Amino acid sequence: MKRNYQLPITNDQFRSAPRRPSQLVIGNWLLVICCSLLFPATLNAKEELVTLPQRDSVQLTIYNSEDLTLVRERRTLSFKQGNNRLQFSWANTLIDPTSVEFHPVGKDAQDALEVLDASYPAESHEMLIWTVACTKPAGYSVEISYFTSGISWSAEYTGIVDAAEGSMDLTAYVTVHNNSGEEYENAQVRLVVGVIHMVERIIDLAQPRQQGAPRPMPPAELEELERMAEDGINEDPGTGMAKPKEIQKAGLSEYYIYTVEGQETIPNRWSKRLRSFVVQDVPLKTVYRLEPDKFGPSFTKVLEFKNDEEHKLGKEPLPDGLIRLYKDAGQGRLGYMGTLASKYIPKNEEVKINVGPDAECTLKEKRLSLRKKDLVLDQWNRLVGWTTVEDFELEVRNFRGRDVEVEIHRSMQGKFEFDSEDAWEKHDADTQKIHFTLKAGESRKLTFKVTTKNGENAR
Amino acid sequence: MNKRMIFTLAGTAALASVIGISRPTTVEARIKLATLPDKEAVVVRFDHPNQVLVEEERTISLQKGVNTVDFSWAGTNIDKGSIVFRPVDVNSKVEILSTSYPPGEAALTWSISSPDARSEKFRLSYLMANIQRETDYRAIVSNDEKTLTFRHYFKIRNWSGGTFDSADFITRDGKTFEKGLDQGEAKRVLVNKWDKVNLNKEYVYDLTRQYEGKVMTDYVLKNTKEMGLGAIPLEYGKVRIYQDDGKGTTAFTGEDWGQFTAVGDDMRLNIGIAQDIKVEFKKMVNDVENRRGNVYDTNEVDEYEIKNFKDSEVELTLVLRVQGEWEMQKDSEGYTSFERVDNETIKFKVKAPAKGAPVKLKFHYKRLNNW
Numbered sequence: 030m031k032r033n034y035q036l037p038i039t040n041d042q043f044r045s046a047p048r049r050p051s052q053l054v055i056g057n058w059l060l061v062i063c064c065s066l067l068f069p070a071t072l073n074a075k076e077e078l079v080t081l082p083q084r085d086s087v088q089l090t091i092y093n094s095e096d097l098t099l100v101r102e103r104r105t106l107s108f109k110q111g112n113n114r115l116q117f118s119w120a121n122t123l124i125d126p127t128s129v130e131f132h133p134v135g136k137d138a139q140d141a142l143e144v145l146d147a148s149y150p151a152e153s154h155e156m157l158i159w160t161v162a163c164t165k166p167a168g169y170s171v172e173i174s175y176f177t178s179g180i181s182w183s184a185e186y187t188g189i190v191d192a193a194e195g196s197m198d199l200t201a202y203v204t205v206h207n208n209s210g211e212e213y214e215n216a217q218v219r220l221v222v223g224v225i226h227m228v229e230r231i232i233d234l235a236q237p238r239q240q241g242a243p244r245p246m247p248p249a250e251l252e253e254l255e256r257m258a259e260d261g262i263n264e265d266p267g268t269g270m271a272k273p274k275e276i277q278k279a280g281l282s283e284y285y286i287y288t289v290e291g292q293e294t295i296p297n298r299w300s301k302r303l304r305s306f307v308v309q310d311v312p313l314k315t316v317y318r319l320e321p322d323k324f325g326p327s328f329t330k331v332l333e334f335k336n337d338e339e340h341k342l343g344k345e346p347l348p349d350g351l352i353r354l355y356k357d358a359g360q361g362r363l364g365y366m367g368t369l370a371s372k373y374i375p376k377n378e379e380v381k382i383n384v385g386p387d388a389e390c391t392l393k394e395k396r397l398s399l400r401k402k403d404l405v406l407d408q409w410n411r412l413v414g415w416t417t418v419e420d421f422e423l424e425v426r427n428f429r430g431r432d433v434e435v436e437i438h439r440s441m442q443g444k445f446e447f448d449s450e451d452a453w454e455k456h457d458a459d460t461q462k463i464h465f466t467l468k469a470g471e472s473r474k475l476t477f478k479v480t481t482k483n484g485e486n487a488r
Numbered sequence: 489m490n491k492r493m494i495f496t497l498a499g500t501a502a503l504a505s506v507i508g509i510s511r512p513t514t515v516e517a518r519i520k521l522a523t524l525p526d527k528e529a530v531v532v533r534f535d536h537p538n539q540v541l542v543e544e545e546r547t548i549s550l551q552k553g554v555n556t557v558d559f560s561w562a563g564t565n566i567d568k569g570s571i572v573f574r575p576v577d578v579n580s581k582v583e584i585l586s587t588s589y590p591p592g593e594a595a596l597t598w599s600i601s602s603p604d605a606r607s608e609k610f611r612l613s614y615l616m617a618n619i620q621r622e623t624d625y626r627a628i629v630s631n632d633e634k635t636l637t638f639r640h641y642f643k644i645r646n647w648s649g650g651t652f653d654s655a656d657f658i659t660r661d662g663k664t665f666e667k668g669l670d671q672g673e674a675k676r677v678l679v680n681k682w683d684k685v686n687l688n689k690e691y692v693y694d695l696t697r698q699y700e701g702k703v704m705t706d707y708v709l710k711n712t713k714e715m716g717l718g719a720i721p722l723e724y725g726k727v728r729i730y731q732d733d734g735k736g737t738t739a740f741t742g743e744d745w746g747q748f749t750a751v752g753d754d755m756r757l758n759i760g761i762a763q764d765i766k767v768e769f770k771k772m773v774n775d776v777e778n779r780r781g782n783v784y785d786t787n788e789v790d791e792y793e794i795k796n797f798k799d800s801e802v803e804l805t806l807v808l809r810v811q812g813e814w815e816m817q818k819d820s821e822g823y824t825s826f827e828r829v830d831n832e833t834i835k836f837k838v839k840a841p842a843k844g845a846p847v848k849l850k851f852h853y854k855r856l857n858n859w
Contacts, residue, residue, distance in 0.1 A: 298591030388721035410781030
């Protein structure tokens, strides 16, 4: 067993020392192994050092629904026979102290090592000491895991719509934002799509807490999720030029896990955007809609597709994020169409992107007439019931050089009857809708009568 | 091999690059620019009603392997999330591997993989704020007020922080003009001109537009090909109207805001008050009838006496409004035509003879079922 016995060194000295990549100092936290044979008792004595092993690997699992990242890192440490004391500290980071765990990796290590206890020194919020019993001295791989706040990820999409608006090339991106106070070099990055349940915020747990306050356990479901999510990473083929990294997607219970191929380095306070997928020629439908509940009061152009196989998608849900649409303006140039802040899109769900009113397809409504009938007077000759009959006209005009689809929702209030010779259908209790195709350069007038009973007539 | 290049847009739309071997680490370590790659094309597009899209083409010298290219835009108003960066050649073997965003900087770094050393042309597209646009029109009306020449101007003002040495500016209707545009500079360009556009001149009495009851003079342009327009929707903008005075010059006769006018619609422009035409309103009958409890009808006769002091007959349009349920009575008279525009609105056409001879419009209607 190799031991590097060095002069005593304090945490402050560690922090002020210049950082070297080979050190175990990562950002502002540090791991120190203390030998219990030499320094068996007090905390003051324990800062005797020790080895500075390289970090073998680090894995970040980042959740987009919470400010939460699970960090798992592996190092090879030398253990002696008997009790070993390991000190772990994380000053100036956003690590949740209640989540820090130590696991031997591999059967040999698990057979030889046993964590006897973990103690949290009263004088430091950002430190813990494990006592690890070793039955067979050797170097073993261990995994240290913890939750940290400050790392997040988001999805973005760019769609390039062809000139005829019949299809689009859709590129999805994921962007990782690191504001954790820590730089993670060559990390394996996994992104979790889904809404998890948390009982406390990691950022709150990362702050110093009152002495004696209870320490909540990490959510069991997250641990379970992590254990289940172990999957292989595509190796870089190592031939030819580098390609954009594959992002593998796998379902897991109510969640999806995106695994970024290879490793990524994300310095503190940087963000990094990676391509998640590209799908060419996603079939697209253009529908002009008047649906005030969903798209506001204007008659707007809505581009639609579905997250399913028919639309060359549907392999996984699309996490919430901005969808930016550009149109092919010819010669490879782009024109901006619009942006939708999309919610999570499950597989097989429709996506409707409102790109705003279009001067080339317009709608006007007017009330042609109003009549009142069936007036009811009570015994004191006061009006207590009446019925209105209103005739309306909607005119839709298509100035485009192509056929368009139109869908109009028209809501009424009160106890009404709706009558029209056009093919309206009931959408809900208060709303009628009609869907039709309008040929290039044509217009269509829709008329309908609304009879509304009021007062006693409505009973 | 990792090759690093830096482009900047600091205060200018020009890009600069630097060649160096580096990797993104901390802000302090980031190297700034050196040589400028050739700028080959800049396009500024206004086809979205609220956003301006800028596109630039740059040829970048890549080396085999992974190249790092920085793009920064300090002092300009680029929407970072909107940036699209692609090789111009759709079959290019070059790949954009990732995009990194440094903290606290208007900048990003692309990691670009190239199969060999080459010069590759890229196109960079992004939304840029604070490039203002404005549409205005100038109409030269013929002396007989039958036709006009209609000029459509597009004005841009650049508050984006960037400078465009030379760019193609493309309007919403696809017109392109090439100009330079400095920060803070404005340019106004003629983008369309239509000659011999047919013009309808209307005299209009409409209390919702002129509450004192004065008669307005409107020019009505129908945005159709038959009338000499109809090629594009007409954007909202100020229309300044001049008239050929028959002596080789023009006189300014008024201005109005032209509302957005879809193809097929009318653009109505008020050029002023027609003071030679007067309308006097009188309520001749205002009776309540057919009482049923608190419900009643009204019987009303409105009289409009019109005097035209011009030397020739004119046609006056009276736009009248009655709220609620109502019916026009058959003994209404004095009009040449009427149109019930909608439930509340009726439009009468009345011929007014020359030289002040009065003519009366009798509008008899009943408002029903009031309470």
